[in-house]
Amino acid sequence: MSNADIAPTAPAKRLPLPEFIALIAMSFAMVAFSIDAMLPALPDIAAEISPENVNNAQLVLTSFVFGLGIGTFFTGPLSDSLGRKPVILGGAALYVAGAILAAQAQTIEVLIASRVLQGLGAAGPRVVAVAIIRDLYEGRQMARIMSYAMMIFTLFPAVAPLIGLGIINLAGWRAIFAAFVLFAAILVVWISLRQPETLPPEARRPFRIKALKAAVIECFRCRIFVLSTATQALSFGMLFGCLSSTQQIFDQVYGRGDSFPLWFAGIALVAGTGSILNARLVLLLGMRLMIMAGFVAQLTFSVGIVALATVIDVPFLPYLIWTTSIFFMAGMVIGNLNALAMEPLGHIAGLAASVIGAVATVLGVCIAVPIGLAFNGTPLPLAFGTLVLSALGVLIIRFGMSRD
Numbered sequence: 001m002s003n004a005d006i007a008p009t010a011p012a013k014r015l016p017l018p019e020f021i022a023l024i025a026m027s028f029a030m031v032a033f034s035i036d037a038m039l040p041a042l043p044d045i046a047a048e049i050s051p052e053n054v055n056n057a058q059l060v061l062t063s064f065v066f067g068l069g070i071g072t073f074f075t076g077p078l079s080d081s082l083g084r085k086p087v088i089l090g091g092a093a094l095y096v097a098g099a100i101l102a103a104q105a106q107t108i109e110v111l112i113a114s115r116v117l118q119g120l121g122a123a124g125p126r127v128v129a130v131a132i133i134r135d136l137y138e139g140r141q142m143a144r145i146m147s148y149a150m151m152i153f154t155l156f157p158a159v160a161p162l163i164g165l166g167i168i169n170l171a172g173w174r175a176i177f178a179a180f181v182l183f184a185a186i187l188v189v190w191i192s193l194r195q196p197e198t199l200p201p202e203a204r205r206p207f208r209i210k211a212l213k214a215a216v217i218e219c220f221r222c223r224i225f226v227l228s229t230a231t232q233a234l235s236f237g238m239l240f241g242c243l244s245s246t247q248q249i250f251d252q253v254y255g256r257g258d259s260f261p262l263w264f265a266g267i268a269l270v271a272g273t274g275s276i277l278n279a280r281l282v283l284l285l286g287m288r289l290m291i292m293a294g295f296v297a298q299l300t301f302s303v304g305i306v307a308l309a310t311v312i313d314v315p316f317l318p319y320l321i322w323t324t325s326i327f328f329m330a331g332m333v334i335g336n337l338n339a340l341a342m343e344p345l346g347h348i349a350g351l352a353a354s355v356i357g358a359v360a361t362v363l364g365v366c367i368a369v370p371i372g373l374a375f376n377g378t379p380l381p382l383a384f385g386t387l388v389l390s391a392l393g394v395l396i397i398r399f400g401m402s403r404d
Helices: 017-036 039-049 053-081 084-103 108-136 140-153 155-172 174-195 209-221 223-253 260-271 273-285 287-309 317-371 381-399
Strands: none
Touching: 017 053, 017 084, 017 108, 017 155, 017 174, 017 287, 039 053, 039 108, 039 174, 039 223, 039 260, 053 084, 053 140, 053 223, 053 317, 084 108, 084 174, 084 287, 108 140, 108 317, 140 155, 140 317, 155 174, 155 260, 155 287, 174 223, 174 287, 209 223, 209 317, 223 260, 223 273, 223 287, 223 317, 223 381, 260 317, 287 317, 287 381
């Protein structure tokens, strides 16, 4: 892959493409690392600060994602007004503050509030990274960049639980938050020294409520934007629901809690091929077809696992394959949905990235929390919820996007 493979849409100082993709991937990975490194800590968190209701430990994951969704709405408009780099750096500072507070939390309520703050900060690097890509690339080229970045990004979910487990064994679960601080510091130094600002002052939009309202209305008057956002919310609902329940299912249903980080690493690595497949095929087949393929495949897998669960206790291998399919689908569809939604909105790329990220993430969390808390000692609530969500996605794509 070379710079000649993907033509930029506007003249700008750019990093070499491999370094640019690696930097974007690290910006994305802040979110994955902050979620997945906590998975091995959930039993310890439940035992120490929420023994009366162990399912509440799941909220350590979804509260972070909720904060991410709320922060996502503001970071894009701020980056359109102030520039991309200041918002990334400010978000990283807020993320560090949340991590420090979380490390000292003595109650589940304080820990959840700290994780919300941490999620608010993580929205800066995560959302503005997408706007930076849109500043330089568009359409299928943007989708390809997103796919390559997500291909690298999949390495973090593979290793994050192992890192978290190693830290827990050495220093306890609270020390994981020190790793988050270190990660943010590396990202800040890299961006500060290497990434040029991609939004020149003359292209910036003043941060005015009236203008912000008008731009939001413009987003929601764009039919493909609305459909892509709704479909991404369904994708996030499946993904966050699986993340919330997976550690408990591995531990309580299949007795594999001790080896869970290794199994999760395998799931992430196999699922990462979804991004590789998408990067290779999206230029040939287009974004809509790839999105439909991902949802149809997930619907097929979910029908199979639910049907099996109504007859017998689901064996470990079918459950493992089905769980992998959820993460595989995410690699195939999420980057395409972002690119499809933002394609007609390049003139307000930061805001468009914020709106789709905020709405899809918050709705995804609202969908995932009841699915995760419905855990009853079997994988059936998660499997049935995923079946319903994937079926709705197929309907939206078939009868909505296909006509665009």
